[in-house]
Amino acid sequence: MFATLAMAAVACAPAALAQKYTGPKPPKPDVLYLVHADTLIPTEVAEAKQETKKNDITYTISGANSSARTPLAEPIFIIDSDKIQPSTLELYKMEVKSGHREVTTALRRTRGNKPLRLSVTRLDRGLYRVEVDQEIENGQYAISPNGSNTVFCFEVY
Numbered sequence: 001m002f003a004t005l006a007m008a009a010v011a012c013a014p015a016a017l018a019q020k021y022t023g024p025k026p027p028k029p030d031v032l033y034l035v036h037a038d039t040l041i042p043t044e045v046a047e048a049k050q051e052t053k054k055n056d057i058t059y060t061i062s063g064a065n066s067s068a069r070t071p072l073a074e075p076i077f078i079i080d081s082d083k084i085q086p087s088t089l090e091l092y093k094m095e096v097k098s099g100h101r102e103v104t105t106a107l108r109r110t111r112g113n114k115p116l117r118l119s120v121t122r123l124d125r126g127l128y129r130v131e132v133d134q135e136i137e138n139g140q141y142a143i144s145p146n147g148s149n150t151v152f153c154f155e156v157y
Contacts, residue, residue, distance in 0.1 A: 021123040029082035032089075032130065032143055032152040034070050040078060043068045043152035048142070050149055052107075059142075059149065061094070061101045066140060066153040073156060077130040077143070078123075084145050086128040090115035094140040094153070101140050101153070118143070 024040045026033050033040035044066045048059035079086055092115060094101035105113050117133035130143070142151040 021127060024078070025127065026078055026080040029080045029126075030084045032077045032079050034068055034154060035076045035078055035129075036070065036072075041068055041070070043077070043143070043154050046151050046153060048144070048149045048151045055107045056104050057107060058102055058104045059092075059144075059151070061142065061151060061153060062099075064096050064099050064101065064140075066101075066155045068154040069157055070154060071157055073135045073137075074132050075136075075154065075156065076132075077152075079128050079130060081126050081128055086120045086130060088146040089118055089120070089130060089143050090146055091118050091132060091141060091143050092116070093136070094142055096140060101142070103142065 023035075024038055026040060028042075031045060032043045034043060046061050048061050051058045051060065092103045092105075092113060094103050103113055116136065119131045119133045121129045121131070123129050136156055138156050140153065140155055142153045144151045
């Protein structure tokens with residue numbers, strides 16, 4: 001009996017150690033918010049225009065700069081997920097050309113721009129923390145669910 005109780009205590013320990021998230025909660029579902037201490041800054045939500053040429057796909061977003069800005073080289077985001085699966089999110093560095101932002105990817109992932117690393121952690125029911133898993137340089141970026149043209153744009157300065 002003691003062995004059964006000990007095993008039950010060990011199995012329940014991770015759940016007992018987990019803390020409930022007490023930080024700010026996003027006001028809208030399915031929007032990524034930059035976390036700056038206790039303040040949430042909504043990312044710029046847009047629909048990327050897609051153009052296919054030969055073996056490449058170019059995604060274009062109007063405007064040279066995003067309205068969402070952060071000085072952090074490893075930004076952290078919060079999302080209240082309703083329809084978006086956070087595990088499908090991909091981060092791309094955008095190039096500014098002729099007053100718009102764009103990124104070109106290959107139809108086959110053997111060449112072209114590849115997504116940068118993201119780490120996703122579940123905080124609560126439907127609430128996720130999305131972290132850039134590497135230091136990124138100043139510039140324009142977009143996070144998008146794989147297979148979608150919806151983008152969440154931000155600038156690192």
